[in-house]
Amino acid sequence: MSKYTTGELAKLCGVTVRTVQYYDTRGILIPSELSEGGRRLYSDDDLKCMKIICFLRELDLPINAISQILNEEHPEKVISLLIEHQEKSLSDEISDKQEKLEKLRELKNGLKSHESFSLESIGDIAVIMEGKKKLKRMRWMMILTGIPVTALQCFSIIFWIVKGIWWPFVLWVLVAIPWGIIVSRYYFRQVKYICPECHELFKPTLKEAFWANHTPTTRKLTCTACGHRGFCVEVWGGDGK
Incomplete structure (x- = not known):
């Protein structure tokens, strides 16, 4: 020894x-x-x-x-609990640091896309980053809820062509229209848009947002704050207020 x-x-x-x-x-x-x-x-x-x-x-x-x-009679039990607690604490700290690192990298990449940036542009990137995960989660939820509706559409069209029976297609229409209205209303309650001119967050009307020309992350709208019309960046809008 x-x-x-x-x-x-x-x-x-x-x-x-x-x-x-x-x-x-x-x-x-x-x-x-x-x-x-x-x-x-x-x-x-x-x-x-x-x-x-x-x-x-x-x-x-x-x-x-x-x-x-x-x-203590069994000090190892107390020490074991302390070790487990410290392990969890360190694991949470690492996760927190990793999340901050990812945010810094996103901010860095976001700034690279701006030829010239200001405090306003940095603020815009921060807002986009903050709600990025929530937006992604909501979009996935919409996709998942839309799968049965899409499946019913395909089935009804095939059934109509092959069997000549049209009523399943009518059933799909009766389901798809209310689903589309409910999902659209929910979606546009949860998002807001950043005006590229005044950098203000605003909410368009449901009608304007629904019919506007758009990309996956932008929508051509009229800013309610400054009146500018152009493609505005879509961000998470919280509880829709």
């Missing part, structure tokens, strides 16, 4: 010699034995215990609390 001096133990655990000596005087980590010359000698078990103490100190636990935990 290995034996470690105070200096060796301190080096292995990344602390100072004075720290190891302090834990000894507090009775938290007493050396397994003393050499003939009176030097403290620590075992492998002491090394493991020291690493646990260092971990608990990183969690900002006071010395008295650490001493009490180590004196």
